[in-house]
Amino acid sequence: MLDEDNKRSSRPTDCLECRVTGTMTCLAVATYSFHELAKTPPAQVGHRRWLFAFGSAWVGAAIARVVY
Structure with missing residues (x-):
């Protein structure tokens, strides 16, 4: 039962x-x-x-996309 709960709550990859x-x-x-x-x-x-702010935000989004 506990394994099923962990599988459901885990984030899809x-x-x-x-x-x-x-x-x-x-x-x-x-x-x-x-x-x-x-x-x-x-x-x-x-x-x-x-x-500059817009470009930097997109670089941050790219890094976040790789990491998360």
């Missing part, structure tokens, strides 16, 4: 292909954001900060 696809997608969005950041003029400080 993703296949390797799903993890790789999810991670690569997150990294692609982050790369695009950083690419746009490089093209943005230095005078547009707010836009540059937003792109």
Whole structure:
């Protein structure tokens, strides 16, 4: 009975292909954001900060996708 409860409460795991696809997608969005950041003029400080934060968040999502 206890083994059945542990099996039901455990988190389902993703296949390797799903993890790789999810991670690569997150990294692609982050790369695009950083690419746009490089093209943005230095005078547009707010836009540059937003792109940096957005790209960094996607890098964090990619790391989380690999780990969890």
